Amino acid sequence: EVRLVESGGGLVRPGGSLRLSCAASGFTFSSYSMNWVRQAPGKGLEWVSSIITSNTYIYYVDSVKGRFTISRDNAKNSLYLQMNSLRAEDTALYYCARVGYYDSIDYWGQGTLVTVSS
Amino acid sequence: SYELTQPPSVSVSPGQTASITCSGDKLGDKYASWYQQKPGQSPVLVIYQDTKRPSGIPERFSGSNSGNTATLTISGTQAMDEADYYCQAWDNSAYVFGTGTKVTVL
Numbered sequence: 607e608v609r610l611v612e613s614g615g616g617l618v619r620p621g622g623s624l625r626l627s628c629a630a631s632g633f634t635f636s637s638y639s640m641n642w643v644r645q646a647p648g649k650g651l652e653w654v655s656s657i658i659t660s661n662t663y664i665y666y667v668d669s670v671k672g673r674f675t676i677s678r679d680n681a682k683n684s685l686y687l688q689m690n691s692l693r694a695e696d697t698a699l700y701y702c703a704r705v706g707y708y709d710s711i712d713y714w715g716q717g718t719l720v721t722v723s724s
Numbered sequence: 725s726y727e728l729t730q731p732p733s734v735s736v737s738p739g740q741t742a743s744i745t746c747s748g749d750k751l752g753d754k755y756a757s758w759y760q761q762k763p764g765q766s767p768v769l770v771i772y773q774d775t776k777r778p779s780g781i782p783e784r785f786s787g788s789n790s791g792n793t794a795t796l797t798i799s800g801t802q803a804m805d806e807a808d809y810y811c812q813a814w815d816n817s818a819y820v821f822g823t824g825t826k827v828t829v830l
Contacts, residue, residue, distance in 0.1 A: 641819065651759070651767065651810050653819035665817045668725070701766060709814035710757040710772035717766060 608632040608713045610702045615718030622692050626718055628685040628702030636660075636680035639705035642687050644698035645717070652698070655687065656705070669695075692722045726815040728822035735828045736801045744825045746794040746811030754813040756794035758787060762807045770809075771796060803829050 614626040626642070642654040655676040656665045664676055675688040685702055699717040706712025728748040736742035746756065756774050759767040769778050771787035774794065784799045794813075798805050806829045811822035 643819075643821075650808075650824040651761075651812075651821040653821060656819065667818065706769065706772060706778075707776075708755040708757075708773040709812075709819070710755070710769055711759070711767075711812070711819075712769050712772070712778065714766040714768075 608704065610704065610713060610715035612700065612702045612715045612718035615700065615720045617721045617723065618692055619724050620693060620722055622722070623688070623690045624692065624720060626687040626689065626700055626702075626720070628715060630683045630685065630702075630704075633704070635678075635683040640678060640685045641703045641705060641711060642676060642685075643701045643703050643711070643714075644696075644720075645701070646695075646698040649698075654700070657685070689720070692720075694722050696720060697722045726813070726818070726820045728811055728813060728820055730809075730811060730822040730825045732823070733826045733828065735830055736798070737830055738803060739800055742798040742801050742805070742827055744796045744798075744809050744811075744827065746796070746822045747792055748794075748813065748820075748822075749792060751792050751794055751813060752790045754815060756787065756789045757812045758785075758794075758796045759810045759812065760805075760807045761810065767810065798827070801827075801829055805829060 609631045611629045657676045673691045677686045701717045702715040703711045704713040758771040761767040774789035
């Protein structure tokens with residue numbers, strides 16, 4: 607069974623930092639590209655970042671470029687998102703998600719909540 | 725940047741057919757996926773590669789994609805299908821999600 611379990615969310619002041627983690631199990635983690643997708647309270651889905659299997663290609667939505675860094679440790683079956691210079695508009699539930707066939711996202715975690723507020 | 729537009733809401737009677745559109749420039753040249761999200765739950769993939777259903781997704785869910793519009797069709801809609809639905813495509817090294825459609829089963 608595929609499992610994606612996020613952690614690391616919490617309350618942080620504007621300008622602060624957080625590191626999100628995602629523990630993957632039930633599949634060969636190193637063989638799959640992975641995403642972070644967020645959802646602000648009461649809003650729609652927003653893609654944040656993608657990382658290809660071997661760290662060779664990394665992509666970000668424009669609004670987080672230069673502030674967020676995605677990474678993975680295939681030996682630990684883990685995905686990370688380092689978030690710096692956080693803003694109120696970064697407040698959201700952050701999902702770890704696996705890339706499936708033909709650019710789809712086939713598995714999602716339960717999400718970890720990030721709240722940026724003073 | 726690329727945008728995908730969906731109607732905010734669709735209402736359907738039980739047993740009837742619900743159609744949700746997703747509009748984007750030359751969307752038919754890309755692969756469209758669809759996700760169902762119920763309140764308090766994570767999204768679930770219901771259609772990928774325009775028309776394919778993942779294992780475990782009921783046959784009443786179907787998809788199409790041509791020109792500038794992708795469509796998710798729910799045939800014989802059931803009360804359990806009441807949810808938010810999002811389309812998604814990959815464009816210029818970025819995932820793009822649609823604006824979302826709330827399906828209400830009256």
